Amino acid sequence: MSELAQPAKLKKQVVSEFRQSEIITAARKVFAEKGYVASTVDEIAAQAAMAKGTVYLYFDSKELIYNAVLANDLETLHRLTLEEIAAAGTVLEKIAAYINARFDYCEERRDFFRIMFIEPFGSPVLSKAKAREWLREPVRMLTVAIDDAISTNQIRRWPAEVLAWTIADLTTGALQRRLATMPNTTAREDADFLMNFVYAALRAS
Amino acid sequence: MSELAQPAKLKKQVVSEFRQSEIITAARKVFAEKGYVASTVDEIAAQAAMAKGTVYLYFDSKELIYNAVLANDLETLHRLTLEEIAAAGTVLEKIAAYINARFDYCEERRDFFRIMFIEPFGSPVLSKAKAREWLREPVRMLTVAIDDAISTNQIRRWPAEVLAWTIADLTTGALQRRLATMPNTTAREDADFLMNFVYAALRAS
Amino acid sequence: MSELAQPAKLKKQVVSEFRQSEIITAARKVFAEKGYVASTVDEIAAQAAMAKGTVYLYFDSKELIYNAVLANDLETLHRLTLEEIAAAGTVLEKIAAYINARFDYCEERRDFFRIMFIEPFGSPVLSKAKAREWLREPVRMLTVAIDDAISTNQIRRWPAEVLAWTIADLTTGALQRRLATMPNTTAREDADFLMNFVYAALRAS
Amino acid sequence: MSELAQPAKLKKQVVSEFRQSEIITAARKVFAEKGYVASTVDEIAAQAAMAKGTVYLYFDSKELIYNAVLANDLETLHRLTLEEIAAAGTVLEKIAAYINARFDYCEERRDFFRIMFIEPFGSPVLSKAKAREWLREPVRMLTVAIDDAISTNQIRRWPAEVLAWTIADLTTGALQRRLATMPNTTAREDADFLMNFVYAALRAS
């Protein structure tokens, strides 16, 4: 019985997680199109091809669905970003790693980024402050790398933290622009431009 | 009598405009805190210290209040930005003019900028696309100036339009950061940093 | 002073009554177009070319305006109808008097009749029951005349009261039809038809 | 399983239709008492013993509820009237058919008739003109029958169409009177009276 009980429980969990991910996927799409407030649980349920009541079996509220959508991608993005930065060697490579990680994930998860940029920061669900939290760590890694590079005279003496945030801003701005318009440049070109731009500034004597 | 008749009529208009501006001011604050959807006309009325019905005497709908709030500041910002850029001489000065105009107005109209950055682009009222419209003209002016400077070899050969948009991104990003957090740098410092950063990149050989 | 006081007071009354009749005239037009509920006091004031507050100086509520409008015409119509019937000699003439009085007044006071026929009888202001009250007296006069004519064998033996009400129905129906459509017959023709129709029935052996 | 699947779907439809008819029944009563404008959706919901939201599950707006109420009975009445007239042989029988059809349905559907007679013709939902539309066809049938009878000298030479409308007026008037007062005559007596009255007029030499 114990041999069966465990798997049974696991199976149940697996099913539950599968349902949750179905809902998250559906919700991501809906939220990306309309934003949090304008999206209805009905639409999410329809998109997930299940009944509204079923959605509430797996999430206690619309807000928690939203949080789950964000947490899901935000954590992945966060982890990827950190890994790429950590793996990079020089400060320039680390900066490139940051920019590329964001661009790559944006390509892959267009809907998620749309939500990130759509959502008001007065929203009940995603305070811009909280979103900024998630940037703090990669930015700190860049800051450290920049500080390091400055102290070894590899790059010009800039205020490291502000510079790191600025790199984040540049990246965010470029991605937003890509999402909001029909861009006539490729993501690669945009990313390359950003890197060249930053490099140029850093090396400037 | 004719001396009195005219002012009487004017007085009415003045009062009406004053009421409208009271409402706009109140609405700006409320919208800045909660965004368009989460704000209620009741709250706006309360903030303006008048009854809901009174608000509807001066604006036909919540959406029109919102439009008025934005139009009011957006046009001023737009005009100021264009004027400053036009008045500036060199490309570097024009870039500085753009950045400074935004920073100055942001200091002055913190609530307005909050709305600008809060509002979802799926919002019924302010599509991000439309907001971007307002940037198009100043960006074009910068683009022209940059192109010009490139062709006379004053600055390094960058893709002018992308560069101009990037400058806008940088500015927007820095302002957003200031609004979202309790900044420990002054606006002046932030603006100066941005300009130095851009200058450095432009001059880079 | 007493010589002046009286006329002064009278003058005031005259002005007041004039104002009231201005409002009644305006209200009659508005009510005729939209019915009681859909008409606003604003519209009535505008039609009367005075401020809304002024209207409330002379009437305490919208409902009282409505009552005044009806009372005004209803009493006139009532009086006219009774007079005409009383003045007529034979039963046939009395019936003709009833029909003609209604047709004539409808021509003259189209708006009033519109209101009479527009207004729902669940309306807070004019219960159909009350409107029917006003018919009771002329109908009774017809009933008496009919009874009389029957007892002297001038006309066929009909149930007098029902017949009288039926004559009223016929008249009302014809007038409603005239008001609701663009009639291609004259009022005279319609009235004559009704009279012939009734006469035919009465004389039928 | 297929035996069960079908009925399951049908059951849902049946329930839905039952709900709709519950709402229509409740709404008919409320509208009959107060007219369209003065009736609130809250009252309809209360009368139907359900929550307001439930009403909106089955009808998209108050106006559509009203339309459903009318369509429901108006079409039935119309169909019944036409059938009865068509089934009748002589012109007198056709006229009797018209009058009887109306009287019968009025007995059966008192509330519906109340609405028909209540509603202002300035109402957004039932213009008197539209209500008159529904009379056009039965009246035309009577007109044809009358014309026919005249050309074969069965009845006196009356203007056929006006006569037909007059018969409709008589009927409507009598029904209104019955609804507005506590009649001390039976419907049968009233209907018989009308028919005798019309017959008398028609046969008059």
Add this chain to the structure above:
DNA sequence: TATGAATGAGTCTTCATTCAT
């Protein structure tokens, strides 16, 4: 007396959440 700006109660409609089946 005349004005019309101000008020706020009342109505339709939407939608997150619950719960009986």
Add this chain to the structure above:
DNA sequence: CATGAATGAAGACTCATTCAT
């Protein structure tokens, strides 16, 4: 577990009535 019908709280907007000028 799954369903989706039912609920009712909340919000935009209207308009009869009041009142300061």
